Amino acid sequence: MSANYSQKEESKPPKKGRKLYKGELTVEALRDENDAFRGTGGISEESRAWGFRPAFYDMETATVHPSKFPNGSEAPMHVLDGLPAELIVSRQKNGKVNSVKPGVISGFVQNNRFYTREQAALATAQMRDRTQMLSNPEQHNQLLSVWEKFVVDQSYPSDFIRPVVEDSWRRCQQSHIDPELQHAPLISDNSLLEYRRFLQTDLMRAAQPIMKRASEVLFRSNSLILLADSEGLILDIHADDNVLSHASDINLIQGGVWDEKTAGTNAIGTALAAAEPVQLYGAEHFCAGIKHWTCSADVIRDPHDGRVLGAVDLSGLTDSYQSNALDFAIMAARLIESNLAKEYFKSRNHVIEATRTMFLGWKTEGLLAFDRRGRLVKANNQAHTTLKILGADLVLTPQCRLPALDLEMPDAPAHTPSWLLEQLRLPIELRGQRVGTLVVLSAHHK
Structure with missing residues (x-):
């Protein structure tokens, strides 16, 4: 997925509050969704320029249906009338479709991949005014004076401080960060560090070719490129020995922890805190020991649900x-996200291919098919009814995730919800390899 995430409100769910329809998709629901996603890129008129075409996804068959008019021609907006008859639940007196079965999700198709409205909104988010994103080195000395006044009594001229910096400084004050801090903390326990890196295997694998290529471009540029997890822990770093020598003085190395609450204002931690691209120069850093560095960072988002x-x-x-x-x-960041998206869609296709006969064979039970990372791919019609009886608070969309079914997480069983404990779970295999988990729902255990 290719997107630039900039404005804070665009990196979160729509402010108007989207209704999550657990039952039949209706004309009214489509109108509510359009209202909720207007201005985010999650509606047809805003995503069309990016190659997104309105479509529907059937969770039971994992089939994508492009939005069409009744005559079969492609519609430029979401229209229920062109959906296959087997998906239709009710019609109005004039014959227009009023509702379709549960598990039909509105979204978009691009390059034969289905994106929910949330995913399309993330992929089409626009960057804000670039002048507010870039540092101004010429203001370094003035900012040093402003910073000195800020840390003493917070009575300071704000003309030189960009909003992203001022907001960060205030968060640092609230977190009682020592402004004289000389370096970030470091995880020195190698076993703990390797475990933390193991938990980010997917992210590191997606980033590896990008990091390698970037390091070749940056060779002898007196710059380094690094990858951090969502808590600011540096997982990987590429630089020549001269830059690494200076970086080690402030623990800007593998194992360094650069979240804002421990290292103050810095591009890694502040980008994570603000969920947007951040550039900082010298005096804009909150802690004295980091003020001779300049850094630029952007967050990497999960193509499945948009989390950082x-x-x-x-x-x-x-x-x-x-x-x-x-x-x-x-x-x-966008190239890393693109690699993550390729693996995400590949894993989804593996589950779809492996469960075709499974979903044909089970007629009366509710079925949920998850990929290796516990992300929902398919759900039959009976699953909606059974989950309701079980009292499970689970919204069946392609962005549903159950950490308890993440085969890559060693502590996954600890996250098992009570309703799932008594349900039958079967491995989904494709060409001799496990690609996910099939949950066979039964309300009789309740």
């Missing part, structure tokens, strides 16, 4: 400042 997985950062000493460093970081 980590950040990619380009850093160097202040004399290595380049205004296009932020563009470089943003591009790297």
Whole structure:
């Protein structure tokens, strides 16, 4: 997925509050969804320029149905009337479709991939005014004076402080960060560090080719590129020995922890806190020991549900400042997300292929098919009714995730919800390899 996530409100669910329809999709529901997603890129007129075409996804068959008019021609907006007859539940007196069966989701198709409205909104989010995103090295000395006044009594001229920096400084004050801090904390326990890196295997695998290529471009540029997880822990770093020597002085190395609450204002932690691209120069950092560095970072989002997985950062000493460093970081983040998306859609297709006969064979039970990471791919019609009887608070959309079914997480069983404990769980296999989990729902255990 290719997107630039910038404005805070665009990196979160729509402010109007989307209704989650657990039952039949209706004409009224489509109108409510359009109202909720207007201005985010999650409606047809806003996503069309990016190649997104309105479509519907049938959770039971994993079939994508492009939105069509009754005559079969493609519709430029979401229209229920062109859906196959087997999906239709009710019609109005004039014959127009009023509702379709549960498990039909509105969204978009691009390059033969289905995106929910949330995913399309993330993929089409626009960047805000770039002048507010870039640092101004010429204001370094003035900012140092402002910072000194800020840490003493918070009585300071705000003319030189960009909003993203001022907001971060205030968060640092609230977290009681020591402004004289000389370096970030470091995880020195190698076994703990390797475990934390193991938990981010997917992210690191997606980032590896991007990081390698970036390091070749940055060779002898006095800059480094690094990958951090969602808590600011540096997972991987590429730089020449000279830059690494300086970086080690402040623990800007593998194992360094750069979340804002422990290291103060810095591009990694502040990008994670603000959920947007951030560039910082010298004095804009909150802690004294980091003020001779310049850094640019952007967050990396999960293509499945948009949650922040980590950040990619380009850093160097202040004399290595380049205004296009932020563009470089943003591009790297988008390329990493693209690699994550490829693996996500591949895993989804594996589950679809492996469960075709399974869903034909079970007629009376509710079925839920999840991929290896516990992400829902398919759900039959009976699943909606059974989950309601079980009292399970689970919304069956392609963005549903059950951590208890994540085969890559060692502590997954600890997250098992009570309703799932007594349900039959079967491995989904494709060509001799496990690709997911099939949950066979029964209300008789309740």
